């Protein structure tokens with residue numbers, strides 16, 4: 384069954400948003416590099432890789448379903464409050480926004496009974512839950528320990544250990 388045009392358009396738009404997310408997190412990583420917090424910088428570099436992986440999954444899905452996505456310009460990353468906590472909070476807000484976009488994709492698929500795309504998006508729905516939890520935990524940890532130099536040092540060391548694991552979809 385050919386992919387519905389509106390469903391394809393929402394997924395195509397989502398590719399751009401995932402790549403913007405990668406770009407935004409790259410800007411976050413640059414901020415933390417500049418601060419000398421290499422663990423936080425690493426955390427956001429891994430996040431950048433994850434976002435690119437999300438975009439690639441959507442691209443593959445569209446191609447495999449007979450639709451060649453048209454790639455649009457990626458906006459300049461907008462770091463609203465260049466402070467440690469400002470960035471961590473923007474990270475959570477951004478993930479909540481991405482969740483709303485995934486929900487828009489899901490609704491488009493739901494409306495035309497596109498169960499195949501819904502199955503793909505089930506993975507993204509779950510992933511967004513994890514993304515929001517991770518972003519929220521970063522804030523909580525910073526608020527608990529980040530104002531103390533030793534606490535911040537420990538957190539930064541911890542985030543230095545984060546490694547990229549390519550996502551595997553149950554499809």
Ligand code: FEO
Nearest residue numbers: 401434437481514
């Ligand atoms: Fe691909 Fe962080 O959402």
